[in-house]
Structure formats: structure tokens, C-alpha cells
Amino acid sequence: MERNPPSATAEAERAAVAAALSRLGWSEAAPPRGELLPLLHAVQEEHGWLSRGCLHELADRMALPFPDVWGVASFYAMLRLEPPAPVRVQVCDDVTCRLRGACLDAMSARHGAPSRFQGHAYPHEAESAAPAAWEAVPCLGQCEHAPVAVVQDRIIREATIEKIEAAMDGHVPPEAAHGLPEPVPGEVRRVLTKRPSALAKAEAMGPAALLDLVEKSGLLGRGGAAFPAALKWRAVAGATGDKWAICNADESEPGTFKDRVVMEELPELVAEGLRIAMLAVGAKNGLVYVRGEYEEAAARLRSTGLRVFRGAGAYICGEETALFNSVEGRRGEPRNKPPFPTEHGVFGRPTVINNVETLANLPLLVLEGAEAFRAHGTERSTGTKLFAVSGHVTRPGLYEVPFGTRLGDLLKMAGGLWQGRRLQAVLCGGVAGTFLGPDALDTPLAFEARSVGSGAVIALDETASLPEVLARIARFFRDESCGQCVPCRVGTQRQLELVERIGSADAGILQDLAAVMTDASICGLGQTAANAIMSALPLLDGARGHPRAGDLNGSVG
Amino acid sequence: MEIFVDGVAMEAEAGQSILQALRASGRDAPVLCYHDNLTPVSVCRACVVEVEGSRALVPSCSRKVAPGMKIHTDSERVRRSRRMVFELLGSSVDTSTAPELQAYMAEYGADPDRYGEAAARLAEPLRDDNDLYVRDYSKCILCYKCVEACGPDAQFTFALTAAGRGFSARIDTGADTPLLDSRCVFCGNCVAVCPTGALMPSLEQRLRAAGRWAPERQHVAETICPYCGVGCKLELHVQDNRIIKVTSPSDSSVTAGHLCVKGRFGFSYVDGPGEPPPA
């Protein structure tokens, strides 16, 4: 096989791989395949990027075929298969940051067109080309501070072109401030509260009582699918042998930042939640899969002693079976279900996988019992819910309210629309969610009303261009599709092409695309890729009343 | 066990896929990524059927039958999704050497042209980097069959992978390494399972390009490979009394359709090297 001739480059590549292996404790033995993604991260940290020489060397040291390593490396946006620009600049161009005036135009005018990750296919040609000076990236999960940029891995909140350029010139931006803001009237802080440890009590209760407790509480998964936690738990508890409990912290749904705040501010809740889950289902192995961009959250979780696995820039890895493949060192492609994770999860073992917020509810539930838990929320959606409110509101941020709270009241808690503007639409549940018009402010936020999804709530004022927002959403799905199945791989591309000219697009084709993606895609990404866009179509033709922004201001009575 | 297909009760065996049960009763479903000798990946979604109680359609090629299952193979939903699958593929890849896909497009009334001239297509140059087979990924429907045949389902060479993601995902040797520098051992088992002609023996590609590929003048002669003691069954495709291609029947108990480089490509000693003379 042709390799780089022995040279200084080859020496440096070998040394980088050796350093990465020794850092992760694999100086002697060949690491198992599950170490691939952590090692790719480590090699990139050592070498700056993943040259072909590095990948060949890593493949050899792991006794893996080079194509397998390439297939994995080329899947993730954070892994660089080309030499990076000397100063790495990323500016979020996703829905919320655009609404809050992301400085994309100024960046383009002054630094040229950005690059944008769409999967590294055959990047050898790009290797010789000069890299773009900056990169436009999807939502970074910092939407309460929109617009957001990242320079040399350092986050810049409320970014301006001046702040970005100062950072490019080497002025290190200040550390992000921390701490939860005081609750506003109407908020009910149940999860977002420091409490004494619930672990001793959970241990005293034992698995059977914990399972009963979760069942009685009616706790539904907070990741978006609203699946009863008790059903998953019972299925795994009933399985024998080696089992896993995984915390899904791959929060990447645009507009969603709730899990990040929980992990950064109250990491011990997540740690306890996962340990309670492990106890209840009898899993010896626990793991938190944290989205690659959430470095701070990962560090906070590590400090609690949890085993943390970092993603590398792929929305799809939030899909549970894609997450398993990612952990196993494979491409983050979702699996066909059945078999379900409770039976055949990570490494083929029975696995319970829950979202960060779901797990963060457990200490409270153990300490206070099911009755107290159900005292908040609706009959079907029990407890409280974290909502990440962003876009054109006065106080973007994280709000904890009982399920059933009206959408309009939540927006009021966030200070109503900014700058005295009027409401055009609200996107509930992230880009896989639903647009609601100004006449839907009475909608209760509850799973049964299909208004929750990921917990993201993005407000658009009268000045926002809905067609532009829809095009950005369509591009998100095209860029984030794993590419495995036809309805989603080609469907999201065609949907983007149509939405980009939405005024003249054939509605019949859009409906056909929505039908095949929703009905025939393998996983939730393709199945929801048309949701927001189809829900927005009725809002596109003008004539309807806008409530005045003033209607939304003031406290909740 | 008893299952119901389009309202008709029929018998199926535990462990069977819906597709196998359909075929056992003389019915069928369109398939692109499914192959009898490969593990189903269920990615093309051509074979979807409606199963009562299931929110989305299910791939019949891998979903197992269950007692009392009520299956609809010809509902409006099923037909619409299948039509769209074929239409989406037809709108993005070159289907000129994919007769099954063309037939499905016609059968389901797919209209790939309605996305207009500007619709993105897979535009890949012909990769013609060795004497034995060419790769034209502008025809590739990403069915993963070649990856499986090269990997754990037959050859265990692991020369191929899916790379990138989304609409720019491609089959790759790893960093687009030319085949001669890659892990490929030229067994051609990927070529044999490719349903679109994206992978094609070089000789066939040259004859087609020259307008000299003439199926009506071809016949198949069966024989046993002369090279080694495994005794693989060969199908010699002969045009104008020259061997132009070798395959092996996928139901052969010896080969399951797979061969090695000698059996698949080592036939020029019969007629001499090069292309057959023009007829």
C-alpha cells in the first residue's frame, strides 16, 4: 500500500498517534474499536488535524482497516480532514443566531465566503486548496447568548464582528459567566434546584421500589419522544447479563440548550440520575454521551466521576441507535428498529438510554415521591419541564414551568417580544417541531398538545423572514442527514431546493416529500424533517391578526 | 403462524421476514438494497409495507413476521412512498445501466424530471484506474451491497466503506485511494452485487461506451473454474464467440455468487487479451 515516504511529516504523524495512544492508556495493546472516536479526538489535538498519514497510522495501531477509519472520520464535522486555517473561526448561522443578528454578512464581506460542513466526501481535492478563513456552523446550543461564535475553541457570546475580529487578533475572550438567574414569577423550580443527595435513599429503596416509583410518577422522556421512562427501565431490568445505562447529552436540536445549562450548573443532578437509573435496572456500565461542542459541560460531568464520551459534531448521534454506533467506533448511522435498545443496545447489550433532563428529574422524584412529583403538570405530562426560550424575546433563557403552562405565559416570563415588536410565529420543539401562529398562544405546553418536542421555543417577530428561516431549517436537515436511507438522503436535499424558492414551489411535491420522509425514513431525523416546514405553510399567506407585543408583557397572574 | 396480507389470511414461518413470507406465497415487493446472500441493511426503503399498529411504514426485507400481523402491500401510502423512493433516486443518479430501477420507476409512475434542471445530482467522474473494473459513482444508489460483499458478508477484505454523510455520502476506498493502492484484491464480488452498473467490469464498460454491448447476441455457458480445487461454478457470458464477462450463480452452494480474481477476471487466456473484434 502506498504511504507517505519516510519524512519529517511521517515522523510527526507517527509521534502524534503515539502520543494520543499513550494519553488514553493504549501504549502497548491495540485499543478496541470503541476507542476510535476518543482517539480521533486525541490525535487531532496532538497534530492539529487528521492527515491521511495519521489515519493510516491509527488504523494500523488499532488493527482496523483504513477505509473503516476513514468512514468514521469523514462522518463528523468536528474532525478535520484538511489542514485548518491558522486561526479557527466558527460563526453560528442557525435560526436563533440569525434572528438575533448574527454578523454573517459582515464576516462574508470582510473575510470571504465561509466553508460549511456537508460531510467529507473525497476531500483529497480540498486538501491542497487554501481553507476558508471562517466556517458557518449549525446551532451551538448557546442560543440564550445569540449570536454566538467560536474562535480557537473559545466561545464568544453576544458576538459582534468587533469581538470576533479581536479574538482573531489574539485577544482571548473573557470566560463565560455562570450561575442560574433568579426564577421569574410563574416559574416553578423543581429540577433546577440544589438538593441534598438522593443516592442513599435510592440505594435503600432498591431496584423494585425505584421501578415502581418511576412508573407511578408517570415520568416521560424529556428528549423529545416522550416515551414512558418506566417502560424502558422495566424492559432492561428484566434482562440478564451485562447491561448499560446511558445518559444522552448529545443535545443538538437547534434552539435547544436546556441540557447544557443543567450539566454546567447542576452536574451532580445528572450524575445522581444516571446512578439511580443504573441501580434500578441493574446496569454495571454507565456512560454520558456529550455533544462534542459542549466542552465545559463535559468537564463538569467528568468532575462528578462519570464516564464521559464526547461526540464530534453530528446531530444524528442524538438518535439513540446512532449514538450506540458512535460509541462502538462506527459511523453514526441509526439502526433499523426492532431490535430495540432495551434488548440490543450498545455493544449488543440491553441498554437504557435517557435524556439529561429525564435523569435530572430522578433525585427530586426519589426524595419527594411520586405524589409530590405529579402535583405539577397535567394528567399525561407529569412534573415540570425545562424550556429553552430564544429568538425575539426580551430575556432569552432557560425557564422551568409545570407542563400545561400556556405558551403565551411562557413568552411573557421571557419578557415578551423584544423592542415592542409584534409576534409573527413561534417554533415549538426545535427544527423538528411545529410552528404556531400568534393565534395559538393559549396552547398548553404538554406532550399531548404536541407543543413540547425538544423543549426549544423560538419566537419570531414581525420583521423575521419566515421563508429564510424555513430555508435554514431545510438546510439543517440536508446537512445533518446521515445519508443512509433514500427518503432522507435525497428527500432533504430536494426539500431544501424547493424551500429555497418557496414562493414558486409546487406544494404537491413538498407534500410528497413530506410523506415519503415521514413514512419511510429509518429514523426520527428523516421522519421529522418536514414537520416544521409543513406546519409553517399556512402561516406564509399574510392576512391574520398579530397580538401586540404589549399583550405579552407583564407578569403571569 | 397466520398473517394477513392485503386482507387475505396466509401461513408464514417464525423467523421469516415479511419479504420472505410474501415470496413464499407467490407475491413480492420491489427491492434495491436487498440481496438473498447479504445481511439486509434496509436502507433503500423500496420494499416498505404498511403494518397495522406501526406508525411508520416498515421495510419488508428485514422486519420479521409476527402472529396475526396485518400487512398491506398495495395501499395508497405504500405506493406513494415507493414511487417517491424511485423518483428521488431517478432524480439524483444516472439510471442508464440500472434496468431494475428503471422498471420500478415505470411501474410506479415516478417522474424524476419534475424537480427541474437545477436539482442536484451525483456528479462523479468515472474512476477508471485499473484493468479489471471501473467505478462510476454518479450511478450509485448507496445500497451498501458492495461494502457488505467486500466485508463481513463474503470477502472479508474490507476495502470499501461509506464515507461522508447526507447527500454527499459516497462509497469510498478511504480517502479516495486508487484501487491498485487500496486494500482491494479484485475479486469483483462488489461488481457482482452492484444493482446499478456503478461498478462494472472494464471490458463491459468499454464495449458499452463503444456501442458494442449487444445482449441479444449473448449467451451464457456454465462451467467449473479451472484454476483451483474449490471448484467454483462459473457462468461465461459469451458474445460473438468471445467471453466478455464471468459471473457465478448466487444460488450456487459453492460460491453463493462470489468468486476470486482468477475465476472472475482471468479468462483472457481463452481468447487472447483485449476486446473482442467488432462483429
Ligand code: SF4
Ligand atoms: S432518516 Fe436520515 S438520518 Fe435517519 S437513517 Fe435515514 S438518512 Fe440517516
Ligand code: SF4
Ligand atoms: S456502488 Fe453499486 S453496490 Fe455499491 S453502493 Fe453503489 S449501487 Fe450499491
Ligand code: SF4
Ligand atoms: S474462482 Fe477462485 S476460488 Fe473459485 S475455483 Fe476459481 S480460482 Fe478457485
Ligand code: FES
Ligand atoms: S430492499 Fe428493503 S429497504 Fe431496500
